[in-house]
Amino acid sequence: xTRLEGTSLFLARRVLGAAGTMLALATVVFFxxxxxxxxxxxxxxxxxxxxxxxxxxxDRLGLDEPxxxxxxxxxxRLVTGDLGTSSSTHGSVGAAIVDVLxxxxxxxxxxxxxxxxxxxxxxxxxxxxxxxxxDSLRRVLVIVAAGLPTFWLGLMLQDLLSRRIVVLPASGELxxxxxxxxxxxxxxxxxxxxxxxxxxxxxxxxLFLPALVLAVPQAGVMYxxxxxxxxxxxxxxxxxxxRAAGVPRGRLIRKHVLPQAVTPLIILIxxxxxxxxxxxxxxxxxxxxQGIGSLLTNAMTQKDTYSVEGGVLVVGLIVVLxxxxxxxxxxxxxxxxLAAEMGR
Amino acid sequence: xxxxxxxxLRGTLALxxxxxxxxxxxxxxxxxAPSGAGASDSRTSTLVYAYNNEVTTLDPxxxxxxxxxxxxxxxxxxxxxYEDGKMVPRLASGFTYSAxxxxxxxxxxxxxxxxxxxxxxxxxxxxxxxxxxxLGVGIxxxxxxxxxxxxxxxxxxxxxxxxxxxxxxGALSRIDILNADxxxxxxxTDDGQGWLLDHxxxxxxxxxxxxxxxxxxxxxxxxxxDFDEKRPETLVFKRVDEHSTIAxxxxxxxxxxxxxxxxxxxxxxxxxLEVDKTPGGSQVxxxxxxxxxxxxxxxxxxxxxxAFDYPGALSSIYSGxxxxxxxxxxxxxxxxxxxxxxxxxxxxxxQLLADAGLAGTSLTMRYQPVFDQQAQAATLLQSNxxxxxxxxNLEPIAFADYLTSLGNPxxxxxxxxxxxSAAFPDTGVMVTKTFWSGATTTxxxxxxxxxxxxxxxxANAEPDADTRCGLYSQAQELIDADSASMPLYTxxxxxxxxxxxxxxxxxAAPGGLAIRELTVGN
Numbered sequence: 001x002t003r004l005e006g007t008s009l010f011l012a013r014r015v016l017g018a019a020g021t022m023l024a025l026a027t028v029v030f031f032x033x034x035x036x037x038x039x040x041x042x043x044x045x046x047x048x049x050x051x052x053x054x055x056x057x058x059d060r061l062g063l064d065e066p067x068x069x070x071x072x073x074x075x076x077r078l079v080t081g082d083l084g085t086s087s088s089t090h091g092s093v094g095a096a097i098v099d100v101l102x103x104x105x106x107x108x109x110x111x112x113x114x115x116x117x118x119x120x121x122x123x124x125x126x127x128x129x130x131x132x133x134x135d136s137l138r139r140v141l142v143i144v145a146a147g148l149p150t151f152w153l154g155l156m157l158q159d160l161l162s163r164r165i166v167v168l169p170a171s172g173e174l175x176x177x178x179x180x181x182x183x184x185x186x187x188x189x190x191x192x193x194x195x196x197x198x199x200x201x202x203x204x205x206x207l208f209l210p211a212l213v214l215a216v217p218q219a220g221v222m223y224x225x226x227x228x229x230x231x232x233x234x235x236x237x238x239x240x241x242x243r244a245a246g247v248p249r250g251r252l253i254r255k256h257v258l259p260q261a262v263t264p265l266i267i268l269i270x271x272x273x274x275x276x277x278x279x280x281x282x283x284x285x286x287x288x289x290q291g292i293g294s295l296l297t298n299a300m301t302q303k304d305t306y307s308v309e310g311g312v313l314v315v316g317l318i319v320v321l322x323x324x325x326x327x328x329x330x331x332x333x334x335x336x337x338l339a340a341e342m343g344r
Numbered sequence: 345x346x347x348x349x350x351x352x353l354r355g356t357l358a359l360x361x362x363x364x365x366x367x368x369x370x371x372x373x374x375x376x377a378p379s380g381a382g383a384s385d386s387r388t389s390t391l392v393y394a395y396n397n398e399v400t401t402l403d404p405x406x407x408x409x410x411x412x413x414x415x416x417x418x419x420x421x422x423x424x425x426y427e428d429g430k431m432v433p434r435l436a437s438g439f440t441y442s443a444x445x446x447x448x449x450x451x452x453x454x455x456x457x458x459x460x461x462x463x464x465x466x467x468x469x470x471x472x473x474x475x476x477x478x479l480g481v482g483i484x485x486x487x488x489x490x491x492x493x494x495x496x497x498x499x500x501x502x503x504x505x506x507x508x509x510x511x512x513x514g515a516l517s518r519i520d521i522l523n524a525d526x527x528x529x530x531x532x533t534d535d536g537q538g539w540l541l542d543h544x545x546x547x548x549x550x551x552x553x554x555x556x557x558x559x560x561x562x563x564x565x566x567x568x569x570d571f572d573e574k575r576p577e578t579l580v581f582k583r584v585d586e587h588s589t590i591a592x593x594x595x596x597x598x599x600x601x602x603x604x605x606x607x608x609x610x611x612x613x614x615x616x617l618e619v620d621k622t623p624g625g626s627q628v629x630x631x632x633x634x635x636x637x638x639x640x641x642x643x644x645x646x647x648x649x650x651a652f653d654y655p656g657a658l659s660s661i662y663s664g665x666x667x668x669x670x671x672x673x674x675x676x677x678x679x680x681x682x683x684x685x686x687x688x689x690x691x692x693x694x695q696l697l698a699d700a701g702l703a704g705t706s707l708t709m710r711y712q713p714v715f716d717q718q719a720q721a722a723t724l725l726q727s728n729x730x731x732x733x734x735x736x737n738l739e740p741i742a743f744a745d746y747l748t749s750l751g752n753p754x755x756x757x758x759x760x761x762x763x764x765s766a767a768f769p770d771t772g773v774m775v776t777k778t779f780w781s782g783a784t785t786t787x788x789x790x791x792x793x794x795x796x797x798x799x800x801x802x803a804n805a806e807p808d809a810d811t812r813c814g815l816y817s818q819a820q821e822l823i824d825a826d827s828a829s830m831p832l833y834t835x836x837x838x839x840x841x842x843x844x845x846x847x848x849x850x851x852a853a854p855g856g857l858a859i860r861e862l863t864v865g866n
Binding site: 037038039040042043044045046047048049050051052053054056057085086088089090091092099100103155158159162163166169170171172173175176182185285286287288290294295298301302303 | 390392394397398400401403406408480481482483484485486488534537538541542556557558559580582583584585586588589591592593595596598599611714742743744745747748751767777784785786
């Protein structure tokens with residue numbers, strides 16, 4: 001098998017696997033929602049609706065059809081990319097998700113970047129000074145930081161940095177007075193595209209605190225994983241040989257240790273990227289930001305089936321795609337991954 | 345530590361420190377208005393209102409949801425409104441019932457225009473009512489008796505009802521009038537629901553500029569028939585779910601009005617901000633299933649009413665912001681009988697249960713854990729009942745599931761704790777929706793008393809307000825005697841606000857702040 005064939009096979013398997021995962025997710029979510037108690041038509045009709053009005057809504061939403069038929073119609077719409085109409089807003093579910101997803105995406109990307117920036121240097125330093133009271137203290141502090149409840153951390157930092165010492169804004173995405181045309185829905189990016197650097201800086205300030213709150217627990221986990229891996233790589237023969245050959249310490253870390261040690265970190269980033277979309281809801285609530293998490297929560301309480309399905313599928317797709325990206329990156333970095341694929 | 349690494353670390357730390365200082369410095373500059381001269385004037389003439397939870401749509405058909413009404417009450421106008429509990433004209437300059445209370449003649453004012461400059465006409469009123477009836481969801485539940493309209497001329501319309509309904513007039517305070525031409529043009533296949541999600545077809549004191557990511561920016565409408573230059577030029581609705589965040593925003597000057605907790609008062613006052621209670625109030629109440637289950641026994645209901653520590657709950661859970669209940673409807677409404685204030689009497693509670701052979705019994709109460717104060721009240725009642733040997737199991741329930749349960753008396757929870765308010769300031773609407781046996785989807789107590797039904801039906805067909813008032817009062821006395829519910833207290837929320845903001849004592853029809861009446865520069 002040629003390398004090209006091997007690569008194609010690798011990608012094809014991953015893509016098919018992703019599609020299968022999405023189909024399974026869509027099916028599980030659909031039937032789970034049907035099993036949860038509550039009448040969607042009743043909620044959609046309103047608190048003071050009469051019995052006749054509820055029946056009318058049930059008929060209009062197709063909820064009086066057999067569940068199997070509803071499922072088939074649902075899959076048929078998904079194939080064409082139609083996520084349906086929200087029973088609570090009567091707007092397109094797809095449009096509602098597009099409205100809020102960029103904000104969460106921006107938050108998650110910055111959060112992951114902050115996690116890496118905090119974790120990797122600290123892990124490298126800690127691995128190089130792996131003994132002594134200083135290192136023990138560092139590790140304890142990181143474990144504590146990793147265990148801090150996100151909601152509590154958000155409120156504490158907000159109280160300190162937005163109320164007592166007014167350094168950063170308490171909530172929102174952009175200060176009043178900035179008129180930035182909405183292009184992508186991500187405030188920083190839209191401000192840059194509009195050629196408004198001050199607005200972009202304002203958006204960064206609004207983003208920093210919520211991203212930091214999301215990043216701290218993740219950084220703790222990244223630190224421990226990276227530190228362990230660096231310690232392991234430091235004992236490898238090629239590193240020992242390089243040290244014996246007099247390679248400077250900094251170069252040794254950058255060129256011979258870190259590239260080998262970041263493999264689990266890359267996998268962790270891929271996993272984190274997806275899960276942070278769900279974890280972001282607490283942070284979005286504290287800092288008054290619209291996001292996919294709050295859309296999903298509202299949809300659940302309203303028993304807005306299509307919105308829940310659409311939101312879960314989109315988050316699921318993000319998780320699947322980020323896993324796919326991690327797999328591809330690993331394959332590019334490590335020829336043994338592709339070789340194993342070709343050998344199957 | 346190797347020298348090279350030490351230098352690298354020092355450099356990194358120095359860079360981080362410099363970056364933080366730069367951040368702080370630029371933050372202090374950019375947190376104020378971006379423009380220079382006149383910036384403080386424009387900020388004073390802008391009002392940022394922080395609201396909680398999602399505004400799902402701007403379609404006035406869904407103003408049965410408080411969040412939607414919060415924004416729409418500023419964009420739209422109704423035929424009439426309420427001031428100090430009395431009906432006042434708005435788009436309608438006059439309105440009269442027919443003698444048999446089956447139709448309402450409405451005369452429109454001649455100077456009302458929509459935001460696109462076109463006049464508000466009788467055809468718009470007819471279109472609005474017919475559209476809500478067609479949709480059959482949301483606010484139409486308040487005008488269930490609406491049948492059809494007859495447009496007499498541009499300023500006269502008659503609204504016909506399917507049956508006598510003296511509550512219909514009050515319900516008009518909740519019906520936002522739409523620009524028929526604009527909505528028809530953009531009706532699409534869903535009667536305009538998709539378009540009205542984020543567009544404005546109203547004639548209210550403000551018009552919509554933008555609706556993005558939960559923030560709604562509106563501008564004062566210069567041609568509003570009741571124009572007041574003290575209204576802010578710009579009114580912004582910003583979603584902030586956490587009260588502590590609102591308090592922080594108030595102190596930072598990025599929000600001007602918003603709900604806060606009592607523990608934020610001192611900090612806000614120190615910054616020159618003020619804190620006031622909202623007008624009106626919602627009632628926290630426990631409903632019993634009076635026909636099925638353990639609470640069908642009157643002794644159980646009376647015992648629970650005697651077991652609760654009312655003043656303790658109001659003081660510790662609501663920081664004293666409210667009044668203890670003395671009847672089935674909120675103390676903020678009129679047409680209420682003079683009933684005694686609810687009181688705790690553990691000995692009486694214990695005796696009632698013992699006499700009924702229910703000493704040491706076990707009960708189950710449903711509640712919504714998403715509301716922290718209600719969860720605390722549920723726990724307090726559990727603790728109170730434990731003192732008299734009764735076990736109260738608390739089971740959470742989502743509101744959507746609770747609504748479903750109301751469709752069948754057998755599935756209505758035995759005991760349910762929730763908060764509610766009247767759709768408009770008329771006792772009759774609460775009494776009818778909750779205690780009339782014909783209100784099958786809203787009768788939370790599965791309550792059926794022929795005497796009460798007769799009084800309610802008589803009142804709802806009575807055009808004279810004073811006579812209706814007396815009938816509703818009599819009905820409430822009977823409902824209270826039956827212990828159909830266990831009202832706890834009428835509570836008010838605290839609003840932190842900029843010192844120059846006025847109008848915080850004006851109540852909206854469904855209770856709470858009339859945001860459209862807020863003024864600045866006082």
